[in-house]
Amino acid sequence: MRNLKEKGLIPHYFVILHYLKGDMVTFKHISIVILLLAGCILPLPGNSIRANTKAASNDFIVVIDAGHGDHDAGALGQFTNEKSINLGVARKLGKMLSARKGFKVVYTRTSDRFVTLQGRCDIANKAGGDLFVSIHTNSLDKKSPKRTTIKGASVYTLGLKRSDENLAVAMRENSVMKLENDYSTTYAGFDPTSSESYIIFELSQNKHMEQSISAAHKVQRELVKAGRADRGVRQANFWVLFKTAMPSMLVELDFISNPTVEKYLASEKGQTELAAAICRGICAYRGNTGATDTDSFEDLGTLSYDDEEENAEPKIEKAQKTPATPTRKTPAKKESAATSKSPVYKIQFLVSDRKLPANSKKFKGLSPVEYYQENGTYKYTFGRYNSQTEAAPDLRTVKKLFKDAFVITTDGKNRIKQQ
Ligand SMILES: [Zn+2]
Structure with a gap:
């Protein structure tokens, strides 16, 4: 098994380079199958x-x-x-x-x-x-x-x-x-x-x-x-x-x-x-x-790791500190927008006739996304902003992935008509 694994491992770096070049070689597929199998059973x-x-x-x-x-x-x-x-x-x-x-x-x-x-x-x-x-x-x-x-x-x-x-x-x-x-x-x-x-x-x-x-x-x-x-x-x-x-x-x-x-x-x-x-x-x-x-x-230089034997199950200790809330995924401006009664601006980038899973490939990596329903369709948005101006830089970026993206005004959840 070890040998087999290593045979799968050796071309790993090479495999990726072939991907980068779009160059299809047969052993690439073999390697990936081996690697995926290893992933299933390990x-x-x-x-x-x-x-x-x-x-x-x-x-x-x-x-x-x-x-x-x-x-x-x-x-x-x-x-x-x-x-x-x-x-x-x-x-x-x-x-x-x-x-x-x-x-x-x-x-x-x-x-x-x-x-x-x-x-x-x-x-x-x-x-x-x-x-x-x-x-x-x-x-x-x-x-x-x-x-x-x-x-x-x-x-x-x-x-x-x-x-x-x-x-x-x-x-x-x-x-x-x-x-x-x-x-x-x-x-x-x-x-x-x-x-x-x-x-x-x-x-x-x-x-x-x-x-x-x-x-x-x-x-x-x-x-x-x-x-x-x-x-x-x-x-x-x-x-x-x-x-x-x-x-x-x-x-x-x-x-x-x-x-x-x-x-x-x-x-x-x-x-x-x-x-x-x-x-x-x-x-x-x-x-x-x-x-x-x-x-x-x-x-x-010659530490012994007797506390962590190789291949031993990891010891899981309860954190003593209250975990910090990840902040990068939820920028501060989003929080301020969400807690006020002012309108919340979002970038709408996709409409679907059915509800998509949160990790749908159709989002092209955009995360996290939200949706609201309108006329029987699901409309997907990214970001929360206090103003159109604040949304503008992200809109430019989202448009590179979804060229028809635009900013909508919401009450936090649903789209609202602007004044
Ligand atoms: Zn590395």
């Missing part, structure tokens, strides 16, 4: 795992997300894979942070298991995290001439400063949702390999953008100090950053496709240095609570 991920349950409620909660897992190996090197490197660094980072006063750590996974992208966001939001740190390992396409020589760390935040290079990284990381059964339903029609789908990210009210960028710079600076080549703080639209209601970043540690770098990434020393650098960056962002640049993490 256990679903558990809930969040707290490393430190004694923490006080005012602790700074860091959600550590080791990218990929189980049948999703992520990028592949010559002798190891991304999921293992990510997990190694994530666990070391968690140990380091937990050892500090004022920090509480929540992991999205602590063993080789599959967690969906939305599942990772749900864990983070439920925990009321103060910072979300997703850990990944970069790679280049097999056709790229720089594949084996490229190196360097970069930290991503959600954002609109788009570039083709950054979009390719986001598409690769987001594409793991295609390994989920019925991903199109879970993600309401979002297609991770279609650039058009990425329009929905423009609708996110990223109130944490400044904090995210600040935290990302601090982590990037420490990674560079620790010896990584500097590929900078970048912006791209990753699902796990989009749906986490807290400052968030995605770290691409370095390139597994470079054999020299791969050896470092796979080593105990390399993973400890990388985790220590990220830890120092987070501490600097937090306001240096208990951390100094002279801290040594050498003693943390």
Whole structure:
């Protein structure tokens, strides 16, 4: 089974690149079948795992997300894979942070298991995290001439400063949702390999953008100090950053496709240095609570994880802190509109003769949506605004997906005639 799984895993990265190029190859289908089968028979991920349950409620909660897992190996090197490197660094980072006063750590996974992208966001939001740190390992396409020589760390935040290079990284990381059964339903029609789908990210009210960028710079600076080549703080639209209601970043540690770098990434020393650098960056962002640049993490190089045996069922602890309400999905302006008696403006984008499921593909990834009934039809809307003017920027974006979209006036639920 392991061999079979790995055979399915190996072409994973390759498969996505073929998708990107619309290039159909037979073994792609075989791989996907294997991956989907693996998804059916392997256990679903558990809930969040707290490393430190004694923490006080005012602790700074860091959600550590080791990218990929189980049948999703992520990028592949010559002798190891991304999921293992990510997990190694994530666990070391968690140990380091937990050892500090004022920090509480929540992991999205602590063993080789599959967690969906939305599942990772749900864990983070439920925990009321103060910072979300997703850990990944970069790679280049097999056709790229720089594949084996490229190196360097970069930290991503959600954002609109788009570039083709950054979009390719986001598409690769987001594409793991295609390994989920019925991903199109879970993600309401979002297609991770279609650039058009990425329009929905423009609708996110990223109130944490400044904090995210600040935290990302601090982590990037420490990674560079620790010896990584500097590929900078970048912006791209990753699902796990989009749906986490807290400052968030995605770290691409370095390139597994470079054999020299791969050896470092796979080593105990390399993973400890990388985790220590990220830890120092987070501490600097937090306001240096208990951390100094002279801290040594050498003693943390050979941690034992007897509290979390590999493949053991995760321990699920009740959160001691009241979970924060995810805010990004419900921008403040929506709340103010909903609580007043003034009209509520919404963007109507779709009419249907029947009621559609909340995650219908017809919404092209728009979420959350509302509907009202009129003349026997269901009319679907996005957003809640205090005025036409306030709705205008989102309307422009929604029109890119639904060209006939327009703003309506409502009493909060039904359409009303304007004066
Ligand atoms: Zn990854």
